[in-house]
Amino acid sequence: MSDPIRLAVVGMGKIAHDQHLPAIRDNAEFRLVATVSRHGEATDGLPFFASIDELAASGLAVDAVALCTPPQVRRSIAMTAIAKGWHVFLEKPPGATLAEVVTLCDAADAAGISLFASWHSRYAAGVEPARAWLAERTITRATITWREDVRVWHPGQHWIWEPGGFGVFDPGINALSIATRILPHAFFVEQAELDVPSNCAAPIAARVDFRDTQGTAIAMDLDFRQEGPQSWDIVVETDAGTLTLAKGGGELSLPGGETPAGTALHGEYPGLYARFAEIVRAGTSDVDVAPIRLVADAFLRGRHIPVDPFVE
Structure with missing residues (x-):
C-alpha cells in the first residue's frame, strides 16, 4: 500500500x-x-x-x-x-x-x-529520554502522582463512572503506560485502596502499592477531585539521583541539571499516527497490555472504600 x-x-x-x-x-x-x-x-x-x-x-x-x-x-x-x-x-x-x-x-x-x-502518554517528549537514563541506573523507589479535576477534563462523560469506564484509572492508566515504558523491571500490585462514590461503579480516587521484580517499591496516588494546580508526575529515586517526569511526561528533570536527548516526535497524537502508519505499512500489530493488566490487578486486589456521591 x-x-x-x-x-x-x-x-x-x-x-x-x-x-x-x-x-x-x-x-x-x-x-x-x-x-x-x-x-x-x-x-x-x-x-x-x-x-x-x-x-x-x-x-x-x-x-x-x-x-x-x-x-x-x-x-x-x-x-x-x-x-x-x-x-x-x-x-x-x-x-x-x-x-x-x-x-x-x-x-x-x-x-x-x-x-x-495506542498509549498516547508514551509519546510525550520526556518519556524516551527518561527510559534511556533509567536503563543504566539502580532504582530505589518510585512515586506516581496523578491528580486532576474530573469536571475540567471529563465534563459530562457519564460512561467513565459506569462498569468498564475505569473511573480515575482512565487518566491513571496514562501514568501506568509511562511507568511500564520507562522502568526497567516489571512490577505488580501488592495492595490497593479504591475510593468509590456511592452513586458510581468506578473509583474517584485510588492508592496503589506496587513492587518490581527487584523488590523496589512503587507508590501511586490517583485522585479525580483535585482543584487548583493539577499533578501528572512520576518521581524515580536512583543511585545517581532523582529523575522527575512532570506534566504527563512532557517535562523531564535529571539530577545535576543534565539535558536529556531530544525526540523527533512533535506531540503525542502525531507520534501515535506515525506509529500506526508504520505498522500498517509493515503488516504488523502493536498491542501492549501491561497498563490495562495492572489496572485489572488493582481492581482485583483493591479494597473498595465507599465515599460521598459524585455530583458534577
Missing part, C-alpha cells in the same frame, strides 16, 4: 476533535474519508454514518478505522472492522476488559490485520 491510508474515525467526542482530527490532517500517510458517531454531524463535508454497520454497508472504500468511543462498546466495533479487513487504531484504554483486548489481538492476527493499542 503506497497511497494514503483511507481512514474513518469512529466516535466523535472531545478526544476525536481535539487530538485525532488535527493529527490526521497533518499526516500525509492518511486521508480522512468518513466519520461515525451516534451524535453530531459531518466533518469537512465528508460522509457521516451513525454506526460502524452503516459505514460497512455503504461500500465506501476504507483501509483503517480509529476507534475513539468509550471502551465499553469498543470490542464489537473493532470486531466489525476486522471482519471488513480494516486496520484498527484503539484509543486508550483499548477495551473495557483485558480479555476483550486479547480477543481482539487473536482476531486481528487471524485476519492479517494491524491492531494498534
